[in-house]
Amino acid sequence: MQAFDYASARTVGEAVSLLTQHGERARILAGGTDIIVQVREGRRSVDLLLDIKEIPEVNQLSYDPINGLRIGAAVPCYKIYEHAEIAAVYPGLIDAVSLIGGIQIQGRATLGGNLCNASPAADTIPALIVLRATCLIAGPQGTREVPVEQFCTGPGRTILQRGEFLLSFRLPPPQKHSGARYLRFIPRNEMDIAVVGVGASVVLNEAHTRFVSARIALGAVAPTPLLAVEAGEILAGKEISEENIQRAAEAAQAIARPISDMRGTAEYRRHLVGILTRRTLQGAIQRAKKEA
Amino acid sequence: MSKKVQVQARINGEEVEFLCEPRQSLLEVLRDELGLTGSKEGCNNGNCGACNVIMDGVLVNSCLVLGVEIQGKEITTIEGLAGPEKLHPLQQKFLEYAALQCGICTPGFIVASKALLDKNPHPTEQEVRYWLAGNLCRCTGYDKIVRAVLAAAEVNHEERR
Numbered sequence: 001m002q003a004f005d006y007a008s009a010r011t012v013g014e015a016v017s018l019l020t021q022h023g024e025r026a027r028i029l030a031g032g033t034d035i036i037v038q039v040r041e042g043r044r045s046v047d048l049l050l051d052i053k054e055i056p057e058v059n060q061l062s063y064d065p066i067n068g069l070r071i072g073a074a075v076p077c078y079k080i081y082e083h084a085e086i087a088a089v090y091p092g093l094i095d096a097v098s099l100i101g102g103i104q105i106q107g108r109a110t111l112g113g114n115l116c117n118a119s120p121a122a123d124t125i126p127a128l129i130v131l132r133a134t135c136l137i138a139g140p141q142g143t144r145e146v147p148v149e150q151f152c153t154g155p156g157r158t159i160l161q162r163g164e165f166l167l168s169f170r171l172p173p174p175q176k177h178s179g180a181r182y183l184r185f186i187p188r189n190e191m192d193i194a195v196v197g198v199g200a201s202v203v204l205n206e207a208h209t210r211f212v213s214a215r216i217a218l219g220a221v222a223p224t225p226l227l228a229v230e231a232g233e234i235l236a237g238k239e240i241s242e243e244n245i246q247r248a249a250e251a252a253q254a255i256a257r258p259i260s261d262m263r264g265t266a267e268y269r270r271h272l273v274g275i276l277t278r279r280t281l282q283g284a285i286q287r288a289k290k291e292a
Numbered sequence: 293m294s295k296k297v298q299v300q301a302r303i304n305g306e307e308v309e310f311l312c313e314p315r316q317s318l319l320e321v322l323r324d325e326l327g328l329t330g331s332k333e334g335c336n337n338g339n340c341g342a343c344n345v346i347m348d349g350v351l352v353n354s355c356l357v358l359g360v361e362i363q364g365k366e367i368t369t370i371e372g373l374a375g376p377e378k379l380h381p382l383q384q385k386f387l388e389y390a391a392l393q394c395g396i397c398t399p400g401f402i403v404a405s406k407a408l409l410d411k412n413p414h415p416t417e418q419e420v421r422y423w424l425a426g427n428l429c430r431c432t433g434y435d436k437i438v439r440a441v442l443a444a445a446e447v448n449h450e451e452r453r
């Protein structure tokens with residue numbers, strides 16, 4: 001592996017100043033499950049790996065029904081799914097964090113790393129998008145907040161500017177009669193990269209007969225994870241029916257811009273978008289019906 | 293070349309101090325600097341589990357941890373499992389059930405299984421299989437490994453160190 005320096009920042013200010021000083025030559029080290037492999041394989045070259053895990057703000061994990069959920073960028077996956085209350089309130093997020101790698105990866109891999117690595121196939125991104133998660137970003141000018149769907153700009157590229165890094169995520173408390181689900185398709189049961197991933201969230205009316213609103217997000221079918229705006233909007237105010245779910249699935253297929261690669265052809269991926277959109281919507285509806 | 297960093301940690305219950313370059317993985321530090329060659333390198337990219345160690349109670353791939361990151365941490369490697377007189381029940385059951393052939397995957401499987409039993413002393417077969425999904429074995433076909441872990445879980449709790 002190439003040589004580089006290592007520093008562990010203890011405060012947000014210290015991290016921002018080191019990142020500002022080194023620019024593109026510095027990368028954050030969170031769980032290291034992407035960056036260590038990339039540097040070792042020569043796919044990325046760095047002068048400095050900056051460990052943020054000692055900074056208190058990136059380790060937050062708290063939920064309350066008024067403010068919702070705050071997850072620090074460096075909280076590893078297992079801490080999220082082992083938190084009983086969070087697991088009960090945000091099963092759609094748990095779907096995604098419990099899919100990443102095996103147990104050894106989940107002990108290290110973070111939500112912040114999954115987003116900032118900006119892989120089009122990253123599992124947590126569609127789940128975060130449908131849950132209306134926002135990113136709190138720290139930088140030389142202070143902090144700013146951005147919706148997750150605006151964060152990635154291309155494969156491996158994000159809106160982060162020189163000196164900036166991701167501090168934490170905020171997820172609003174779930175509305176009444178709402179539910180969310182994330183599913184991915186892989187050729188085996190465990191340990192693989194999504195051929196397609198789809199997240200869906202729904203809010204239902206009190207009688208559980210109609211959609212009040214819906215959000216659908218797609219992974220691995222475009223250079224970045226996508227919020228399928230129209231596919232969600234089609235469902236607003238509509239009756240819960242196979243037909244309406246099918247229309248949403250077709251709208252999701254229409255915005256998918258998949259490529260063909262070793263994991264599947266573009267045609268196959270578009271087909272999977274339809275299947276998974278229907279399944280995640282049905283899963284989200286089921287969960288919403290269980291919520292009083 | 294970047295400067296070597298001094299690191300202090302607790303490994304298998306002993307305080308250790310070593311110098312390492314930031315680019316050295318924990319696996320390289322264990323094997324090349326500390327002479328703990330029980331942890332194996334299979335893939336060196338997080339896919340096989342041969343390098344598994346327990347870090348502050350959490351199962352990790354030591355090939356995906358930097359040596360400098362373990363400052364102040366507690367690490368358990370395969371060398372830390374057996375007592376002075378006898379093998380850890382997992383090691384004993386792996387032998388009894390012939391859960392290894394070439395053996396390169398074995399330290400990783402045993403350390404991973406220890407992390408499982410520490411957390412969940414009586415796992416179901418399915419729980420064992422899911423937990424071990426991040427460990428690859430080219431030889432055994434996995435079944436004997438799963439049987440050995442389930443058998444070790446049966447060994448009286450007090451016997452387990």
Ligand SMILES: Cc1cc2nc3c(=O)[nH]c(=O)nc-3n(C[C@H](O)[C@H](O)[C@H](O)COP(=O)(O)OP(=O)(O)OC[C@H]3O[C@@H](n4cnc5c(N)ncnc54)[C@H](O)[C@@H]3O)c2cc1C
Binds near residue numbers: 100110193194
């Ligand atoms: C065997 C294996 C299986 C995997 N399986 C999956 C899977 O099923 N699904 C999936 O989506 N991914 C998978 N991954 C990829 C990886 O584990 C995830 O993307 C993980 O969430 C990355 O988190 P990390 O903390 O390890 O990131 P790191 O490697 O520490 O960082 C990733 C990137 O993000 C940057 N970064 C990290 N945190 C911040 C921050 N707070 N601010 C700014 N930049 C930051 C880093 O500089 C780096 O470029 C797998 C990886 C391996 C090795």
Ligand code: FES
Binds near residue numbers: 353
């Ligand atoms: S050598 Fe670390 S996971 Fe394979």
Ligand code: FES
Binds near residue numbers: 391394395428
């Ligand atoms: S015994 Fe040979 S790889 Fe498992």
